Amino acid sequence: xxxxxxxxxxxxxxxxxxxxxxxxxxxxxxxxxxxxxxxxxxxxxxxxxxxxxxxxxxxxxxxxxxxxxxxxxxxxxxxxxxxxxxxxxxxxxxxxxxxxxxxxxxxxxxxxxxxxxxxxxxxxxxxxxxxxxxxxxxxxxxxxxxxxxxxxxxxxxxxxxxxxxxxxxxxxxxxxxxxxxxxxxxxxxxxxxxxxxxxxxxxxxxxxxxxxxxxxxxxxxxxxxxxxxxxxxxxxxxxxxxxxxxxxxxxxxxxxxxxxxxxxxxxxxxxxxxxxxxxxxxxxxxxxxxxxxxxxxxxxxxxxxxxxxxxxxxxxxxxxxxxxxxxxxxxxxxxxxxx
Amino acid sequence: xxxxxxxxxxxxxxxxxxxxxxxxxxxxxxxxxxxxxxxxxxxxxxxxxxxxxxxxxxxxxxxxxxxxxxxxxxxxxxxxxxxxxxxxxxxxxxxxxxxxxxxxxxxxxxxxxxxxxxxxxxxxxxxxxxxxxxxxxxxxxxxxxxxxxxxxxxxxxxxxxxxxxxxxxxxxxxxxxxxxxxxxxxxxxxxxxxxxxxxxxxxxxxxxxxxxxxxxxxxxxxxxxxxxxxxxxxxxxxxxxxxxxxxxxxxxxxxxxxxxxxxxxxxxxxxxxxxxxxxxxxxxxxxxxxxxxxxxxxxxxxxxxxxxxxxxxxxxxxxxxxxxxxxxxx
Numbered sequence: 001x002x003x004x005x006x007x008x009x010x011x012x013x014x015x016x017x018x019x020x021x022x023x024x025x026x027x028x029x030x031x032x033x034x035x036x037x038x039x040x041x042x043x044x045x046x047x048x049x050x051x052x053x054x055x056x057x058x059x060x061x062x063x064x065x066x067x068x069x070x071x072x073x074x075x076x077x078x079x080x081x082x083x084x085x086x087x088x089x090x091x092x093x094x095x096x097x098x099x100x101x102x103x104x105x106x107x108x109x110x111x112x113x114x115x116x117x118x119x120x121x122x123x124x125x126x127x128x129x130x131x132x133x134x135x136x137x138x139x140x141x142x143x144x145x146x147x148x149x150x151x152x153x154x155x156x157x158x159x160x161x162x163x164x165x166x167x168x169x170x171x172x173x174x175x176x177x178x179x180x181x182x183x184x185x186x187x188x189x190x191x192x193x194x195x196x197x198x199x200x201x202x203x204x205x206x207x208x209x210x211x212x213x214x215x216x217x218x219x220x221x222x223x224x225x226x227x228x229x230x231x232x233x234x235x236x237x238x239x240x241x242x243x244x245x246x247x248x249x250x251x252x253x254x255x256x257x258x259x260x261x262x263x264x265x266x267x268x269x270x271x272x273x274x275x276x277x278x279x280x281x282x283x284x285x286x287x288x289x290x291x292x293x294x295x296x297x298x299x300x301x302x303x304x305x306x307x308x309x310x311x312x313x314x315x316x317x318x319x320x321x322x323x324x325x326x327x328x329x330x331x332x333x334x335x336x337x338x339x
Numbered sequence: 340x341x342x343x344x345x346x347x348x349x350x351x352x353x354x355x356x357x358x359x360x361x362x363x364x365x366x367x368x369x370x371x372x373x374x375x376x377x378x379x380x381x382x383x384x385x386x387x388x389x390x391x392x393x394x395x396x397x398x399x400x401x402x403x404x405x406x407x408x409x410x411x412x413x414x415x416x417x418x419x420x421x422x423x424x425x426x427x428x429x430x431x432x433x434x435x436x437x438x439x440x441x442x443x444x445x446x447x448x449x450x451x452x453x454x455x456x457x458x459x460x461x462x463x464x465x466x467x468x469x470x471x472x473x474x475x476x477x478x479x480x481x482x483x484x485x486x487x488x489x490x491x492x493x494x495x496x497x498x499x500x501x502x503x504x505x506x507x508x509x510x511x512x513x514x515x516x517x518x519x520x521x522x523x524x525x526x527x528x529x530x531x532x533x534x535x536x537x538x539x540x541x542x543x544x545x546x547x548x549x550x551x552x553x554x555x556x557x558x559x560x561x562x563x564x565x566x567x568x569x570x571x572x573x574x575x576x577x578x579x580x581x582x583x584x585x586x587x588x589x590x591x592x593x594x595x596x597x598x599x600x601x602x603x604x605x606x607x608x609x610x611x612x613x614x615x616x617x618x619x620x621x622x623x624x625x626x627x628x629x630x631x632x633x634x635x636x637x638x639x640x641x642x643x644x645x646x647x648x649x650x651x652x653x654x655x656x657x658x659x660x661x662x663x664x665x666x667x668x669x
Contacts, residue, residue, distance in 0.1 A: 028480065054480060060510065065503025068469015069476055072487070075459070076409065076477035092499075099463050100470060108452035109442040110662040112459060144663050168665035205667050254667055 007196045008181030008188050010042040012154035013173075016161035017044070017081060019200050021051055024079065027165055030057040030066055031083030031119075040085040041121045041175065042182040063093035067118065071100045074116040079165055087120040087136045087174065094139075101170045102145030116171070117164045123176040123224050123275050124312050125323055126185055133312045133319075137222065137274065138281035140172050141252045147171040147205055148253040152179060152226035155194040156250050159203030166202065176223040176275075189227050206254035210263070214245035217333060218263040218270050220286050222252060225273035225305075225324050232329035240339055252282060257289040261297070264290050268299035271333055273324045278306035303332050340566035342559055344624050346402055350558040351615055351625065352633050353401070354394035357418040358612050359634070359641040360427065361389040361589075364417075364434060367645065368593050376594060382649065383434050387448055390418035392556070392588035395611050396520040397422035399561025400488070400581075403569040407485035409457040409474040411467030414449045415520075416460045419490050423456050427644035437651035444654045445662070457485075465491055465498035468517060472504050475515040475578075486514040486572040493582065494525025496539040508578035509546035515578045516568045522587035527599045540582040549579040556585045556611045557618075586611070 007015070020027045028051075029044055035058040038045035048056040059066040063084060070080040084090070090097060097118065104112045120140075124133025141148045147169050151157040157175070164171040181188030211226060212233065221229040226248045233244035245263050249256050264270045270290060272283040283304035290297065305324040313319055333339075342350065364383060371381035378385060390397075397418040404410065404423075412419040420430055425441070433440030434448050441451050449462035457474075461467045471489035478485045495501060496519060508515045519539050523530045536542070543550025549571055553564045561583055568579035586608040590597045597605065619625035625633075 025481075060503070060506060062503035062507060064466075064500050065469055065472075065507050068466065068500060068504060069473035069507060072409075072411075072470030072473020072475075073477040073480075074473070075470060076474040078477045078480070080473075095463055095466060096469060096500075100461060100466060104452070104459065104470075105665055106663050107442060107446045107450040108454070108459065109445045110665070111442070111452050111454040113665050115665075147664070147667055167667070169667055 004195045005198070006193050007154045009151060009154050009157040009175065009192050010045070010180040010182050012158035012194070012196045013151070013161045013175065014043060014045055014047065015196070016158045016165065016200065018047060018050065020162065020165040021047070021055065026077060027079045027081065028055040028057065029081045029083060030059055030070060032059060032061060032085055034058060034083050039083050041177055041180050043083055043119055043175070063089055064096045067093045067096035068100060070116050071096065071104070071114055074114045075104065075112050079115050081117045081119060081165065083119050085121050086132050087122040088131050088134050090120070090136060090139065097146070098143045102143055105169070106145055113168045114170045115168045117173050118171070119173045119175060121177045121180070122174050123178060124319060125178050125224070127314055127316055127319060129314045130311045135274070135276035137174065137252060137276045140174065141282065145170060146253065147251065149173045149205070149251045150223045151175065151250065152223050152248050153192050153194045154196050156203055156209065158196055159201050160250065162200050163202040163205060174223070179224050179227070191227050191230050203250065205251045206256050207250065208256035208259035209248045209250055210259070211246035211248050212244070214243035214267065216243045216267055216269065217337065218245045218247060218260070218267045219273065219329070220247045220249065220260055220270070221273040222249060222282065224275055228324060228326045228329055229273055231326035232333060235326070235330050236333055240334070242333070242337060255285070255289065260286060261290050261293055265297045268297065269336055270298060270302040271329065271336065272302070272304050273329055274306040275324055276306060277309050278304055279309050281306065300336055303336055305329050305332050340563065342402070342562045346562070347559065347619060347624050350398040350402065350562065351619055351630070352637065353398040353422045354558065354612050354615060355633055356637040356641065357390055357394045357397070357421040359637045360421060360644070361391050361417055363641050363645050365389060365589070365593060384436070385447055387593045388415040388591065389589045389593060390415055392586035392608065392611060393520050393522060394418045395556050395558045395561050395615070396490070396518065396583050396585055399558040400518060400565040402562065403565050404488060406457065409471060409485065409487040411471040411487070411489045412451070412458065412460040413464070413467055413491045413495070414462045415492070416449070416451055420451050420458065423458050425451070425453050425456055425458060427640060428647040431644040431648035432651045435648045435651070436653065437648055438654040439647070439651040443658065465495040465500040467491060468500055468504040472508050472513055472515045475508070475513040476511060479511070479514060486516065486569065488516045488518060490518045490520065492525065493519050493521035493523070493530050493539055494528070494533055495519070496542065497533055505542070505546040505548065505578070505580065509548050512575070512577040514572040516572055517578070517580045519580065519582040520585050521582050522585050524587055524591065524600065526591045538582060540580050543580045546578070548577055551579065551581050553581070553583040556583065556609065558615055
């Protein structure tokens with residue numbers, strides 16, 4: 001019907017929320033600054049006006065309280081969407097996430113479902129300091145019982161949000177703030193914008209997207225680092241004629257280990273980029289999932305480009321040094337390829 | 340509202356049932372953990388927090404709740420589960436980690452769930468409050484009947500979740516009741532040493548909700564106080580904090596010798612089962628014979644339940660892989 005629309009990640013995710021709320025009275029949103037403010041990163045922009053304060057419910061700054069309440073509402077058959085502006089705040093509600101929302105289904109042996117979505121804003125790169133810039137992906141993905149979704153572009157953001165809201169599982173929807181494309185964070189990343197169909201559609205959990213095909217090197221990134229990989233791949237292609245295959249798992253739990261393995265089998269080389277602290281994290285997990293299956297598919301040692309286990313410094317040059325930027329990815333790739 | 344004679348007999352029967360169950364569990368618990376005490380050993384392993392002494396907190400409150408209402412319990416859940424009417428067989432089996440238990444052995448003593456009874460537990464202090472208030476919120480949003488009640492100890496009122504959830508219960512005027520069983524001890528720390536005020540029910544003023552303290556561990560007084568809280572919740576007047584003075588007769592968990600409890604306090608502890616029996620008999624509500632019949636009836640049901648648990652098979656180890664996710668495989 002209408003012409004093609006190119007949306008930001010935040011707009012696309014919000015569109016899915018809006019559709020689900022219009023079509024399912026059990027869906028509602030609660031969290032900090034959702035009603036009048038529309039969510040700190042635009043996730044609920046305009047929804048307050050559309051659905052009113054009873055379905056776009058502002059909460060006190062009581063994260064353990066409102067995640068606990070959302071868990072109960074979900075147990076009672078509602079489908080709450082919880083907004084937690086910064087993933088850094090999970091420190092004050094980790095119990096409600098891992099001991100309540102993520103455990104009820106298992107402990108009850110499947111009697112009690114928790115169909116709830118927890119939206120989190122993650123990531124740095126805009127000089128917001130160590131307590132408002134973390135990724136903390138591993139801290140979310142490590143615990144069994146939650147699905148962890150990490151969209152890198154608008155098309156996936158919408159489809160994954162529909163899937164998340166309709167899922168009978170507890171879904172953590174980790175949105176990288178710079179990928180969201182909201183006004184206060186400058187110009188949206190071009191590759192994060194996509195043509196988004198008007199109609200609703202779902203994207204299955206655990207199915208990776210092959211962002212681009214290639215033959216010389218496999219890069220695996222999530223959310224913001226997907227775009228760093230894209231930029232690095234362009235430079236490697238134009239400057240060194242290197243063909244890079246980029247895999248975006250889209251959901252880290254469940255993780256599409258097959259797609260990653262198949263790609264590495266083809267290219268023989270693996271670089272994993274992640275904004276989280278390096279040790280005990282996503283990068284190691286991806287590498288392990290290849291190596292434990294068949295180490296012989298690798299022609300050289302795999303490489304990780306992540307936060308080098310440092311708290312995130314405020315000052316621009318220092319923060320840029322710890323982020324897994326395209327520059328670092330290019331540099332590490334060249335070392336790998338002997339360039 | 341005062342309880343009728345029939346309701347009083349039923350409450351007596353409930354506290355007896357809970358006590359008989361806990362007595363049998365206690366007996367079994369220690370029978371096969373000797374000569375060296377080892378939590379991991381025996382037919383009932385792990386920690387057991389028995390309800391000895393606290394039974395009226397459940398027996399006096401549950402008669403006001405219907406199957407429309409939701410209950411969240413804590414790490415000490417036996418009296419709540421039993422007075423809610425959960426099946427003794429499945430309860431006993433769950434404590435033994437058997438396949439026939441409520442959660443097929445995935446939960447254990449601190450994690451008992453029964454969907455038909457709208458009953459769940461959390462072993463983390465005060466963290467049953469959020470889910471209970473959340474059910475209350477859901478019911479209110481859908482304009483459905485049904486209130487929600489969480490049970491916890493007095494030390495749980497010092498958790499952050501207590502403040503956060505009670506405040507939200509006040510802000511949203513939720514049909515929710517927070518029941519605090521004041522046994523005076525948070526493991527080994529007394530209420531006086533941990534809590535700045537004497538009664539947590541007074542904290543209700545901070546949240547704009549109703550608060551009441553019941554000064555005796557008596558089914559009738561608890562029943563009456565609960566009726567006021569439930570009336571408020573059902574008529575849209577919002578949340579309550581109901582704190583009850585009770586006694587923890589067997590320590591924090593089995594094996595706790597309570598060396599830290601002053602002798603005079605131990606001596607002053609009243610056994611609610613005996614007290615209530617005597618009260619009902621002296622008031623002519625119950626005869627000695629009826630009381631004996633209730634005890635023997637409950638004893639035989641408990642014995643049968645324990646036997647059911649003992650006779651039940653363990654789950655297949657591979658069952659551990661089931662039910663991490665409802666819809667996602669992996």
